[in-house]
Amino acid sequence: LKSHCRARASEPLVIDRSTGCWAPKCTIGMSRAVLQVFEEYQKARVTFVQTVADLATRPQNIDALQNAGVMALLRPLLLDNVASIQQSAALALGRLANYSDELAESVVTHEILPQLVYSLSQQNRFYKKAAAFVLRSVSKHSPQLAQAVVDSHALAALVTCLEEFDPSVKESAAWALGYIARHTKELAQTVVDAGAVPLLVLCFQEPELTLKRIAASALSDLCKHSPELAQTVVDAGAVSLLAKDISHNDAPLKRQVCSCLAQIAKHSVDLAEVVVEAEIFPRILHCLKDIDEFVRKNAATCIREIARHTPDLAKLIVNAGGVAAMVDYITEARGNNRLPGIMTLGYIAAFSETLALAVVVSKGIPPLKDALINEPEDHLKAASAWSLGQIGRHSPDHARALAEADVLRRLLAVYLHADSSEDLQLKAKRALKSVIQKCTNLPALEPLLEAPPNVLKYVVQQFAKVLPGDAAARRAFVQSGGLQKIQEVNAEVGSKLYDYVQEINTLYPPDIVQYYSPNYAETLLKKMDDFNPTGQ
Numbered sequence: 001l002k003s004h005c006r007a008r009a010s011e012p013l014v015i016d017r018s019t020g021c022w023a024p025k026c027t028i029g030m031s032r033a034v035l036q037v038f039e040e041y042q043k044a045r046v047t048f049v050q051t052v053a054d055l056a057t058r059p060q061n062i063d064a065l066q067n068a069g070v071m072a073l074l075r076p077l078l079l080d081n082v083a084s085i086q087q088s089a090a091l092a093l094g095r096l097a098n099y100s101d102e103l104a105e106s107v108v109t110h111e112i113l114p115q116l117v118y119s120l121s122q123q124n125r126f127y128k129k130a131a132a133f134v135l136r137s138v139s140k141h142s143p144q145l146a147q148a149v150v151d152s153h154a155l156a157a158l159v160t161c162l163e164e165f166d167p168s169v170k171e172s173a174a175w176a177l178g179y180i181a182r183h184t185k186e187l188a189q190t191v192v193d194a195g196a197v198p199l200l201v202l203c204f205q206e207p208e209l210t211l212k213r214i215a216a217s218a219l220s221d222l223c224k225h226s227p228e229l230a231q232t233v234v235d236a237g238a239v240s241l242l243a244k245d246i247s248h249n250d251a252p253l254k255r256q257v258c259s260c261l262a263q264i265a266k267h268s269v270d271l272a273e274v275v276v277e278a279e280i281f282p283r284i285l286h287c288l289k290d291i292d293e294f295v296r297k298n299a300a301t302c303i304r305e306i307a308r309h310t311p312d313l314a315k316l317i318v319n320a321g322g323v324a325a326m327v328d329y330i331t332e333a334r335g336n337n338r339l340p341g342i343m344t345l346g347y348i349a350a351f352s353e354t355l356a357l358a359v360v361v362s363k364g365i366p367p368l369k370d371a372l373i374n375e376p377e378d379h380l381k382a383a384s385a386w387s388l389g390q391i392g393r394h395s396p397d398h399a400r401a402l403a404e405a406d407v408l409r410r411l412l413a414v415y416l417h418a419d420s421s422e423d424l425q426l427k428a429k430r431a432l433k434s435v436i437q438k439c440t441n442l443p444a445l446e447p448l449l450e451a452p453p454n455v456l457k458y459v460v461q462q463f464a465k466v467l468p469g470d471a472a473a474r475r476a477f478v479q480s481g482g483l484q485k486i487q488e489v490n491a492e493v494g495s496k497l498y499d500y501v502q503e504i505n506t507l508y509p510p511d512i513v514q515y516y517s518p519n520y521a522e523t524l525l526k527k528m529d530d531f532n533p534t535g536q
Contacts, residue, residue, distance in 0.1 A: 042082060042085075045077065045080065045082070045085050046082070046084065046085055046088070048073075048077075049074070049077055049085055049088035049089045049092060050088050052065065052070060052074065052088075052092045053088050053091045053092035053095060056092050056095035056096050056099070057095060059099065062096065062099050062100070062103070065096065066096075066103065066106070070092075070096065071093075071096070071103075071106050071107065071110045071112070072110060074089045074092055074093055074112075075110055075111075075112055075115070077089035078090060078093075078112065078115045078116065078119065079115065079119075083124060083126070083127065086119070086127055087126050087127050087130050090116065090127060090130035090131050090133070090134055091130045091133065093107060093112060093134050093137075094130060094133035094134040094136075094137045095137070096137075097134060097137035097138045098137035098140070100141075101141035101142055101145065104137060104138040104140075104141050104145050105145065107134065107138050108138065108145065108148045112134075113135070113138070113148065113149060113152035113154065114152050114153075116131045116134055116135065116152075116154075117131075117135075117152050117153055117154045117157050119131055120132070120154075120157035120158070120160075120161065121157055121160065125164065125166040125168070125169050128161055128164065128169045128172070128173075129166075129168050129169050129171075129172045132158060132161060132169070132172035132173050132175070132176045133172055133176075135149050135154050135158065135176045136172070136175050136176035136179045139176060139179040139180045139183075140179045142183070143183040143184050143187060146179065146180045146183050146187050147187065149176075149180060150180065150187065150190050154176075155177075155180075155190060155191060155194040155196075156194060158173045158176055158177055158194075158196075159173070159177070159194045159195055159196050159199060161173035162174060162177075162196065162199035162200065162202075162203060163199065167206060167208040167210075167211045170203050170206070170211055171208075171210055171211050171214050174200060174203055174211070174214045174215050174218045175214050175217075175218070177191050177196050177200070177218050178214065178217050178218030178220075178221045178222075179221075181218065181221045181222045182221035182224075184225070185225035185226050185229070188221070188222050188225045188226075188229055189229065191222060192222065192229060192232050196218075196222075197219070197222065197232055197233060197236045197238075198236050200215045200218050200219055200222075201215075201219070201233075201236045201237060201238050201241065203215035204216055204219070204238070204241055204242070205241060209250050209252075209253060212245070212253055213250075213252050213253050213256050216242065216245075216253065216256035216257055216259075216260050217256045217259075217260075219233050219238055219242075219260050220256060220259045220260035220263050223260060223263035223264050224263040224266075226267070227267035227268050227271065230263065230264045230267050230271055231271070233260075233264065234264060234271065234274055238260075239261070239264065239274055239275060239278045240278050242257050242260055242261055242278075243257075243261070243275075243278035243279060243280050245257045246258070246261075246280055246283045246284050246287065247283050247286070251290065251291070251292035251294075251295050252292075254287060254290065254292070254295045254298075254299075255292065255294045255295050255298050258284070258287060258295065258298035258299045258301070258302045259298045259301070259302075261275050261280065261302050262298065262301045262302035262304075262305045265302060265305040265306050266305040266308075268309075269309045269310055269313070272305065272306045272309050272313055273313070275302075275306065276306060276313065276316060280302075281316065281317070281320040281322070282320045282321060282322075284299050284302060284303065285299075285303075285320065285321060285322055285325040287299035288300060288303075288325050288326065288328070288329045289325075289328075293333075293337060296329060296333065296337065297333075297336075297337045297340060300326065300329055300333075300337075300340035300341045300344065301340040303317060303322060303326065303340070303344055304340045304341075304343050304344040304347065307322075307344050307347040307348050308343075308347040310351075311351040311352055311355065314347065314348045314351050314355055315351075315355065317344075317348065318348065318355060318358045322344075323345070323348060323358050323359055323362040323364065324362045326341050326344050326345060326364075327345070327359075327362050327363055327364045327367060329341045330342060330345070330364075330367040330368070330371065331366075331367045331370075335375070335377070335380075336377070336380070338371055338375070338380060339379075339380060339383055342368060342371060342380070342383045342384055342387050343383055343387065345359050345364050345368065345387050345391075346383070346386055346387030346390045346391075347390075349364075349387065349390040349391040350390040352394075353394040353395055353398065356390065356391050356394050356398055357397075357398070359391055360391060360398065360401045364391070365388070365391065365401060365402060365405045365407065366405065368384045368387050368388050368391075369384075369388070369405055369406075369407050369410060371383075371384040372384040372385060372388065372407075372410055372411070372414060373410055378420060378421040378423070378424045379421075379423070379424075381414060381420075381424050381428075382421070382423050382424040382427045382428075383427075385411060385414065385424065385427040385428045385431045386427045386430075386431065388402060388407055388411070388431055388435075389427070389430055389431025389432075389434050389435060392407070392431070392434065392435035392438065392439075393434035393435060393437075393438060394438070395438055396438055396439065396440040396441075398438065399435045399436075399438040399439035399440070399441070400439065400440070400441045400444070402435050402439075403435075403439055403441045403444030403445070404441070404444065407435075408432065408435060408436070408439070408444060408445070408447075408448060409447050409448070411428045411431055411432045411435075412428075412432060412447075412448055412451055412455065414428045415428040415429055415432065415455070416451075416452070429454070429455065432448075432455055432458070433455070433458050436448070436455075436458045436459055436462055437458060437461075437462065439462060440462075440466050442462075442463060442466055442467075442473055442476070442477065442482075443476070443480065445459050445462060445463065446480060446481075446482050446485070449482065449485040449486065449489075450485070453491070453497055456489065456497060457495075457496050457497040457500065460486065460489070460497060460500040460501060460504070461496070461500045463477070463482070463486070463500075463504055464500045464503040464504050467504060467507055468507060474507055474508070478508070478512065478516075483504075483508065483512070483513070483516050484516040486501055486504055486505075487501075487505075487513065487516045487517045487518060488518055489501055
């Protein structure tokens with residue numbers, strides 16, 4: 001033994017590069033062999049998670065990854081002692097969960113969420129960003145999955161991330177909070193209760209554009225559910241800050257700003273007035289001419305949500321030049337982008353004769369008529385029919401403007417079309433009824449004498465109202481063939497339509513009425529048959 005020890009003691013000492021200490025030369029070779037095994041294992045883990053994260057970016061690989069049991073393999077790597085492996089594992093999980101609700105559900109069932117939430121408060125900024133991405137990807141699919149994220153106590157950790165120095169961590173956390181809040185009022189309330197609103201408002205004030213956009217989007221998702229939630233955002237001082245950025249050069253930011261203001265304004269008169277008092281007019285009207293179509297649409301939506309509440313708010317929009325700007329917007333827009341503009345004109349016109357006249361004077365009828373005729377979607381046609389009805393229902397002058405634009409005939413065509421939806425037919429009928437009952441321009445009503453009985457009765461009623469006081473109109477009614485069409489109406493005895501026809505007939509000599517009756521020719525022929533010229 002002593003000789004062995006003397007032999008070992010005589011071995012030269014060298015510095016072990018792996019430890020930095022002096023060690024016998026033979027032991028260094030052994031430790032290197034051991035370390036090499038661990039290094040290769042680490043390299044394999046790095047290669048695995050990075051490759052999986054890359055594969056998860058392509059949809060065609062998702063099923064194969066799922067079938068290979070990738071979730072169970074990634075889960076332990078979230079707790080790996082190498083930070084880069086943890087981050088790549090989280091990134092891969094986020095990309096997988098983002099793909100479908102089934103994979104997001106798999107993240108929940110594999111109990112991955114608690115690990116992510118725990119690590120959010122422990123790890124570096126890169127991991128926090130990746131973990132927040134996973135939480136967002138899970139939350140986005142359904143209220144149930146968003147609730148699972150809330151149940152994993154993620155909100156407190158995400159709200160804490162809003163106070164991080166790194167803007168990218170704040171972005172990821174704000175994005176995840178917005179995705180949780182967007183589903184239901186209850187989920188949005190949990191985000192508010194976690195103290196997120198003041199911090200989101202602070203994030204909106206940061207100079208980074210991406211962070212401002214995401215903060216505005218999250219605030220919008222919170223506001224949309226109820227007046228109480230919107231009031232929370234208002235109380236945090238968000239409206240004045242949002243209003244300042246209506247004129248920002250960044251289009252994606254303007255989209256979110258206009259959307260958030262619309263979600264606040266829609267709930268009540270008081271909230272709409274708060275938005276208006278932030279002096280958004282006339283600056284928001286400039287957004288209707290923006291090169292970005294979503295900025296234009298969101299700005300139109302915001303104006304619509306303000307216009308719908310009271311005559312005073314509608315008048316404010318008119319006085320700011322909003323009607324002319326909205327008419328231009330509807331004229332240029334197509335498809336669903338037209339809808340908020342169409343509705344805005346209807347809301348403004350509904351309040352009073354003066355406001356409806358402002359729409360007429362601003363040439364609002366032609367683009368509404370164009371949408372009624374040319375838009376393929378029935379809900380757009382229905383909105384146009386409703387708005388046209390709101391314009392024409394106030395007085396004979398308003399109804400005349402619609403009649404001279406040939407709107408009544410177009411409304412009837414839409415109502416009679418076999419493919420029109422039930423809602424479209426209902427709105428077209430209501431618009432026809434309300435306009436016809438105010439229309440004194442009888443030549444414009446004559447084409448409607450071929451309408452079905454449930455519309456025809458309103459047309460005939462209007463003739464019965466106007467003809468008694470206008471001799472020239474009675475004469476023109478005969479010359480145009482209107483009286484003949486009235487005689488051809490097959491009205492059931494005792495019905496209102498029958499009564500209106502009889503009222504009109506009493507305005508003319510019986511001989512003229514009989515002359516235009518459908519069976520008058522037969523009556524004459526019968527008289528001729530019965531006539532005996534020889535007196536025999």
